[in-house]
Structure formats: structure tokens, C-alpha cells
Amino acid sequence: MSFLHRRGFVLSAVALTLSGAGAARAETKDVPCTDIFPFLLNYLNLPAAERTHFRLAYRLSVTGARLSDVKLVLKHNGETPLGVAADNTLTPLPPVAALKAKAPVTVTRPDGSKIGLNLLIAAALPPATAYAAPDLKKAVDQAHAGAKKAAGVMSLAVPNLDRIVFVGASSGQAVAADGKAAALPKTRDGHPVFEPAAHSTAARVTLDKTPTLLRIDARSK
Incomplete structure (x- = not known):
């Protein structure tokens, strides 16, 4: 995934792709939150006055399963399930402390399915x-x-x-x-x-x- 995609943040593929090996089960994997949410820490490190009107968004996509079949849980000071908003973007986003600690996100999805994340920049x-x-x-x-x-x-x-x-x-x-x-x-x-x-x-x-x-x-x- 590159920050320097020719369209900026939009539709830049995050380095998260999980695919199954054929067994009839769900697969679970821990992924550092900084891999799922690239550039989020850079964004949060900007002075608050410089980011009042824009935000980063991370859109989840799934092939071979329903979106609701995929579960993501941030493990930092307990467990925080990550939900999907109406526009298929993940919420809530990890706080600064979790990003600095590279806290894991447990990703569970049906075997045989693939998931990915796209990073977008949006007006807040x-x-x-x-x-x-x-x-x-x-x-x-x-x-x-x-x-x-x-x-x-x-x-x-x-x-x-x-x-x-x-x-x-x-x-x-x-x-x-x-x-x-x-x-x-x-x-x-x-x-x-x-x-x-x-x-x-x-x-x-x-x-x-x-x-x-x-x-x-x-x-x-």
C-alpha cells in the first residue's frame, strides 16, 4: 500500500488480505493495528486545528462471504469490536496509544473468503x-x-x-x-x-x- 498512489488516499489498498486454505472453518489472525490503519497516527499527530474538516476512513470489502460474517476486534486495554458504518468504513478508529503500541486487531472471517481494506480521505x-x-x-x-x-x-x-x-x-x-x-x-x-x-x-x-x-x-x- 502506498501513500503516493496517484489518487492520494483514495482506493489505496491496505496491506491486509486473508484467504483460506479450504478447511470448513473460520480463520482468525492477529494483525497490528498500524497495518490495518496506515497513516492514522500521522493524521492524529497533526495539530487538531489542522484537521477539523477532514478525516481518514478505512473501507472494508469482502469476497466470498457476507460483510457481517467478518469480525474485527481491537485488543488494547480490553477488547473493542470494530463495527462497520453505513458507508462500509470501520468504526471506531484506534486511539493514539493503541497505534503507538501497535496493538493487535483480531480478524476473523469465514474460510475461503478474502477481505481487504481501502484507505480514503474524507470531509469531516x-x-x-x-x-x-x-x-x-x-x-x-x-x-x-x-x-x-x-x-x-x-x-x-x-x-x-x-x-x-x-x-x-x-x-x-x-x-x-x-x-x-x-x-x-x-x-x-x-x-x-x-x-x-x-x-x-x-x-x-x-x-x-x-x-x-x-x-x-x-x-x-
């Missing part, structure tokens, strides 16, 4: 059908700066995070202060996209449906 804004454009811009700006800071000496290779993809919505508008509206462009899979630089006069963004995730992304090459 509540689900809604309307957003203030300055809040969306701040999320993008913080994510861009935070990704470069986390990359350190390799910051020049970090993709240009410059837009928000409203996953789960199918259309949207950028609305100026005078009420003039412009339709948002869409990704290839039909999600509306807000790019602050391209909608500099927008006061708010309205959507037809509440998104499940506000993914911060870079322009596809």
Missing part, C-alpha cells in the same frame, strides 16, 4: 443535502496540506487533492450568493463533484440525496 462534515461552500473548501485545503505534511520529504509526489466527491448522491448544484445555480459535474460512476477552484463564487452546494461519504479526491489522470 455531517451527512446533509446542503453544505456551505466555505466548509467544503476548508476540508479540501486541510486535506491537501495535511497529506503533504504527512508525506514529509516525499511531499512533492502527493497528488493534488482538489475536489469533493459526494458518494451516494446522484446530482447537485453550486449555488452563488445571488441564487444563480450551476450543475455539478459527475464522476464516471455518477457521483456529483465539487471543485472549489472551479466554483469560486459558490456560497453553498445542494444535493438531491444525502451522501454516504464526502470523499476528497484528485483529478483522475
